[in-house]
Amino acid sequence: MRDYLLIYVNGRRYKISGKRGFQSLSDFLRYDLGMVGTKVVCAEGDCGSCTVLIGRVRNSQLLYEGIDSCIQYLYQLDCSHVITVEGLKDEAQIIHPVQKAMVDAAGSQCGYCTPGFVMALAAMLETGETLTRHSVQDGLTGNLCRCTGYEQIIDAGLSLNQKVIPKASKCYDAKAILADFMEHVVQPVYCEYEKKWNGAGQQVQFFVPAYLEEALEFKQKNKHVTVVAGGTDISVQMNKERLEPNCIMSLTHLTGLEILEIENKTVTVGAKVTWTELGEFCQEHLPELDEIISIFASRQIKNAATLAGNIANASPIADSLPFLHVIDAEMELTASHGTRWVNINRFYHGYKNTEMKPDELITRIRWNLPEPETVLKLYKVSKRKDLDISTFTAGILLRLKKGKIQNARLAFGGVGPVVLRLPKTEEFLQGKPMLPGIFHEAGKLARDEISPISDVRASSDYRLQLAENILLKFFHECSDNQNKKEAA
């Protein structure tokens, strides 16, 4: 058991007292280390100004990805190598080609977002993907700039020849760092201390278990523990003082939860699988879900956040849920006394209220791939197409036979306290032909099955109209596909 965190920053080793674990990486960089190149604007992972590279142990290698340092707390980052904008210069203090490209393309104006863009571009070089206009846009979706209108930043990205440009991580001795990490990841980290202000004390503790058994045991003992995987929502709540957890467990080092496989048409996803990993998997196996994954969050978020977190967080507008509902996904809930599988359609009891018992963890999620004669469509409506929280979501899965609907499953999000299945509309559609009038009528029925509210994102009227229209949209997309097939 350790009481300190081991973090490298730009190749330099830091042993950090657990007491400093309850701060964001960006605060640590800016205020403890004085590395002020990393900027913080929103403190909620929506602007990317704080983007840094994080190298973590994956399959016995250091894998470097871009993340938002404002919503990664130090307790999540044990055994990570952080590369900041200050760490991009080479030994001779010559700026990195990514930086040079931004200078030459006039990619900066006020300069406040610039280090974040530079790091996001550097992250793209780490993965070695081909830089096209499209991929550069995807890679920079998580970075906001208010000055440039982005064109010259894209120019900078496109001017890079990734074949000859050294990865930023190559400047550092990966072998030595990896060896140090491999020695430490097997040691759980535990820290407990008292925060004292104005006469009142508060006991704070966090735990980074190395093995699942330890994690389950800890959860059994501390039922109020906040479990953090990617932390992309919890850290926001902590930054904004909406949540002040005093007991946290980070899943960072747990092994065995990275499973991502397809066997006999059953997909199994471990609790630590990130959206980035799942997205790559879906490109091949589930293009419909991949489409949603590609717009719903930025790279930085998807590199940290997990499917299990999306489920456990229990938001009615969580972007994975309509899909999981119509596909009848199941979650494996594990406690120290055993495991059980629960169907997602029976998982949510009310707003932020789930079937999960205090001693349980979500360890795996599984579902069967849609069968060939079914049509699956997923919808996400938000104010801005990319990186926005949904106004309305929908999953529609129809089984068709000879032009008739054999079976229909509809799940709508953003229209009630939980994601809703629409049993009456589903029943109405059963046995009906694929005709516009049918879907028009189904839309009217759907309106009556939901109870959306007006909030910051939209009025209830808008959500009702979307619920009605989405069925017609579905119909038109299906007939478009049909027409295309026939034409082919």
Added chain:
Amino acid sequence: MKENGNQVTNVSAASSVTNDDLFVDDLPSAQNELRSDFIESPAAQKRDRMKVVGKQVAHDSAVGHVTGDALFVDDLPFTKNELVVDFIGSPVAHGEIINLNSEELAQLDGITGVFTHADIPGHNLYGPVIQDERFLAEGVVEYVGQPIAIIAGESREAIRQAKKKLRLEIKELVPVFTIEEAISAKQFIGTTRRFKQGNFEKAWSEAEHTLKGTFICNGQEQFYLESQAALAWPGEHGEIQIHSSSQNPTEIQEVIAEALGLGFNEVVCVCKRMGGAFGGKETQAVIPAVMVALVVAKTKRPARIAYTKDEDMRSTGKRHPYKIHYKVAFTADGKITGVKFDIFSNGGAGADLSTAIMERTLFHSENAYFIPNLIFNGTICKTNFPPNTAFRGFGGPQGMANIENVIQEIAIFLKKDALEIRRLNCYSHDERNVTPYGQIVRNHLLPEIIDQLVETSGYRQRLTEVEDFNRQSETHLRGLALTPMKFGISFTTKFLNQGNALVNIYKDGTVQVSTGGTEMGQGLNTKIRQLVADEFSISYDDVRMMITSTEKNNNTPPTAASAGTDLNGFAAVNACRKIRKNLTKFASSYFAAKRGLDPAPEHICFENRDSGNNSSVFDDRNPENRLTFRELVKLAFMDRVSLGERGFYSTPEINFNRDTEKGEPFFYYTTGAAVSEVLIDRFTGHLKLERSDLLLDIGESINPGIDRGQIVGGFIQGVGWVTNEDLRYSEKGELLTYSPTTYKIPNIQDLPEIFNVDTIHNPHHQINIRRSKAVGEPPLMLCLSVWIAVKHALSCVRNDVCPRLNLPATGEEILLRLTELNDYSKEHRTIDFSALESEVSLVVLPSSSAETKATV
């Protein structure tokens, strides 16, 4: 330009400092009709052939930006015993302060002091135009987030913990949020302004056709990435030094002095750079600056404040929402014969710059169109929101959006292509060129820009395609629109049109330049460096821009109104020319003595080969005998020649009479036009910008890379305003969209797929610094092409109804309008638009807690 082999040599003859050494502020003010004679001297034109101006030099701070070495206020190292400062803001939109436990808070762990209005030694009133705002609330609060008390502590954590012990007792009073409510309550700021030309009533009564309606637009958050910040240090004898993220260091200096009861000479304000401003730091940087200055005065310790994005968005002003009632009279061809616009802006709780912004709305309510008979009435409503303030365009965008909407409706009514109506009414050259305020639009290319853009964008062909598409597609709609833009350059408040600069040459031939202009990303410092380098024919690298400080440049205007380069660039050049005069005089004697000739300043040349460190000075009667610039400077110093000068500039010829509302407020206009095409999902209202073509007359560009960035960045910022940037408040006036999670500025995926940006050469434009034009604000207003394209798309749904469309055209707004059109004839269903028919969106939340719902 003469060429020696491969080497390009640029020579600027010394005649430029003798015969033609006309400083622009020395020029006699010309008659109106002589305006085109107001040109730079031939020598100045020769200088255009020099190396640095016109080149895409990298931004002055680019390397600092990409490495993180460029420091912003909150990046500055903490000094020992520095205090962290925060404030306690009002939780209600309107109320009476009964009690605050400030003394109790001041005793808590790590808290150094809690200060209220009672602690302000000077006066607690300020305002750039009308002094009606308080630094710290006194008795009443008038908007959510209004600072009531300042809290200073040893750490952020100490303040965070102390805020949990806050007990603030407020008696809520009835708030006023909308223009309609303010009109009912007769709450106004300033008086109604009226522009008048011809006889509207007559035009209306004799019109072939008329239309009337109401245009509504919401506000917009500046969303500079660096939130408001300031850091102050104590000086000797009560002096204060402050580093403020401000477009207006002089105002910061003066306002702090007044608040603390100091002389202006006891406060120094500096600003190295801002992480964006867009108008949001023109006046509103004052409050955080006063907060830290007061803490410094009270504690004699350095003090720093950096707002969080949430605090910033909740408590600072935005672009004004507007409501405009319009009446238009026009002929069967679509020629406008008269308009009447009753224009109302939602000013928020204090005057701030609202009167100047409304004035600019009046100056731009006709945009690029000649209107013979008109009445524009402009009224500012006082409401319980943070005082609305400057934002790129400064009231211009709202006025222009309104007239573009009116023109589109004329086209829809007449069933004509809107381009035809726009072209028909567009300002001409020798006639139909008088603005509503009497200024003649000269030397412009408005019709030419439109015509060129129609060709290059394939407008006519695409219009046919779009309308065919709309007849066929059951799932999508397309829209296409061209809108022109004409933006007046100069502060409409005359005295602000001045600038001063300090140029120092050091003995090694390197140069430092300081001006009152502030750098917020727009590239001002880069352009001034280029201008100064060319004045001495030296390399760009030998010129350095120094921190903006009220210690070096006094009584400066804000860096605003797109005029930063015009004012400060001219001032810097004037300073350079003074030094050059000294140097030339010295050089002429020096070279003459060597050859036994008579000194002839007109023969002295400054030359820069290769724009490298190859600059030299010589007498062109004997060009072999040369001095490097560095040698010349050293010798001149030894001969006791002054190597530092201040330059001053004031914009010539501008004038405006607010009694008659007539005059010539603008030195010139920046113009352009844009064509945009949009795709709309008929089921969700989702909007996609598919293509935009922009064409602008920005004169001769000092730095094409920077100007392209200004054009693209301004346009995309405008696209945010007209599409997805949607400010929503609770019924209690709390901003719900206070961070990028809920307030969606354009991201990198929102760029048009096809995006053509071009400039046009305008041979008639012969004035202004190096014949450039201001480029900061104008491109933003090209965004109206996108909004009007949405209106065009909606107008294709049916041909018997003119669609309504508020601004911004969010997916929700578009779908509601589509549904309204689809259901127009059906009586069985009505849609409740009430929530959207006001210029501010007040959301009726299901429970009292706005916070929890905002984070669902």
